[in-house]
Amino acid sequence: MFTKNLTKVYGFALFFLAIGLATFYNNCGQYKFSSVSSPNLNSESGATNVEKTGDGIPETPPISFTSTNCTIGYPRMSSNPATNIDFNESDVLAAFTPGGSISLVSGNSIAIWYSDEHAMVLGVRQVNVISAAGTSTSNYETSGLSSIPGVQTNPHVGANAQEGGVDTSLCPGSTSAQDSCSRPMFPALFVTDITTDPSSVAGDWQSGGIAIGPTAVYGTWKSAVKTVDLTVNPSRVAIAVDSNPAKNDWNLGAGVPIPSNAASIGEGYSSMVSWDITRLGLATGHTYRIQFMVHDGDQTKAGGDVGENCVNLQVR
DSSP, X not given: OOOTTSOHHHHHHHHHHHHHHHHTTTTTSSOOOOOBOOSSOOGGGTOOOOOOOSOSOOSSOOEEGGGOSOOOOOSOOSSSGGGGOOOTTGGGEEEEEOOEEEOOOTTOEEEEEEEESSOEEEEEEEEEEEETTEEEEEEOOBOOOOSSSEEEESOOBBOOGGGTOBOSOOOTTOOSSSXXXXXXXXXXXXXXXXXXXXXXXXXXGGGTOOBBXXXXXXXXXXXXXXXXXXXXXXXXXXXXXXXXXXXXXXXXOTTOOOOTTHHHHOOSEEEEEEEEGGGSOOOTTOEEEEEEEEEOSOXXXXXXXXXXXXXXXXXX
16 A cells, blocks of 8 residues: 555555554554654664763762652553553662752763663664565664673664654553553653642653653663564564673773662662753753653563653752
8 A cells, every 4th residue: 555666665664654653543542652852863763963062970979769859650540541551670770860959061961770680771773564565674773882881972772662662561452563651662761840830740751751862871781673563463562682791790880880789789780871961951940850761671571671760850
């Protein structure tokens, strides 16, 4: 049903998009996706490179998420099915910084620390779509790990949501390959301005907020491959993660701080992920709810192995 002059690969890609768009409304209401806003994605994502303004290492120490001033508030029942989606690996989020406030100065960063028995997933590097006409393969750039520990500023985080770079979570009753309950696979940050409404969650993933990719990553990480089988009904979706690199324990590289309780929470793999404060569209004098989301490196649980948490920050 596609234009005959399209190449086979693009034909399959359009077929997948058509199927997805036709079913996004099924059982989930009007479809809303978190779109990636990473500062340095591949050209297929429609983004451009941004000059680095800092090394991504925060000047403030890590703070345990047990001390956060923010209540995540999920899962909970509502008319929006995304609010009741389970986040089953939130303990992989070991720490964050800063706490309370941050200056809107170039190079200042918001950061999280990850720890697990598997290396963190940086993104989806390949999406395979199986249809009656054959298999279409699309490749997306993810930054490789050239050393252990590794460091990458402005990392490439693979496919964005519209390209299939989401996990296997679906809204109840959905027959789509992905929908508004599917979460971005790359480490993501979501922003809500709570200056006038401290209870607002309008920018959270659950509310259709924009997923912002990191500006730096330290430690270890790996990528994933997604396969969508459209020859069955409902569609079958699988995530295969790459092999783990060598363990880095809590070695994140020279000058990178680690949580004070690292010895008691280390599981073999760790990462620090950060976002330059000047690239988030924040304003001085405002207070924000910052939501974090990260996928661990085994992806064996239904819907995906993923954690979330949050912090409230005043911008000076």
